[in-house]
Amino acid sequence: MSKQLGRLEARLGVRLLTRTTRRIGLTPEGETYLARARDILSLIEVAEQDVTAGRGRPGGLLRVNTGTAFARHRLIPLLPAFFDHYPAITLDLGVTDRRVDLVAEQVDVLLRTGPLGDSSLLARKIAGGGRVVCAAPAYLDRRGWPAVPEDLLAHDCLVLRGLARLTAWPFRTTTGLQTLTVHGIATTDSAEALRDMALAGLGIIRVSAFIVARDIAEGRLVALFEDEHVSEEVPVWAVTAPGRHRLPRVQVFIDFLASNAAKW
8 A cells, every 4th residue: 555655646746645653644735635536436436326226225324424412303313214214224423513524524414504604515405493592490590580681691691612603692672683792601512512501500592493492392491582582594404525415325315304304
């Protein structure tokens, strides 16, 4: 392998790997070459799937990545029905709230909520939803129930770390739209952890409604300012790299999620 890599680097006239006594890593040129090579392999796989279409149901390994809250409350409950429909497909599910490089990490489908940045990747909207402001009864009994949105500025409002837009909570008032920049005693990088903090009585949160719908229905959390709160749409996206979206196992997975979105 070392000789083959050396011949490849000599032919290209660039270094693809950096080598030390302790580790080997990709150079910027190596990262570019690897990404393009993976794209080519994906196209070959698509071509093979196209010419063998009709010989059987979609199969193979499907690599999916999504956030912790979406995995727990939306995706995983649907998986038994998905595997009933497509028993030849196996799933490698990555669950993380960090930013994922879909190409570098060889992910077939990236499921994310909220706005997407400009990208050469392909994105399909499979569902929508809104946000809700809520807190545990124990917190409200201890700190007092906010009477008007401005009261939130004196409360512990818990937010996701690193997302400045999520600290700006919009409300309708008699004078028009008002955006409050909130703060609290804790932040986290996980929406699921944010829910757990609210359940523990640490403060007030504003999250996607699907994360706390059952907690509100069963009284563990209380929705606040339902009339005043501006609950902008929180779309759910299925993101794929060009080429991989044509793989039958990718197509049927995204179609399955979209067709079941009404159950969410």
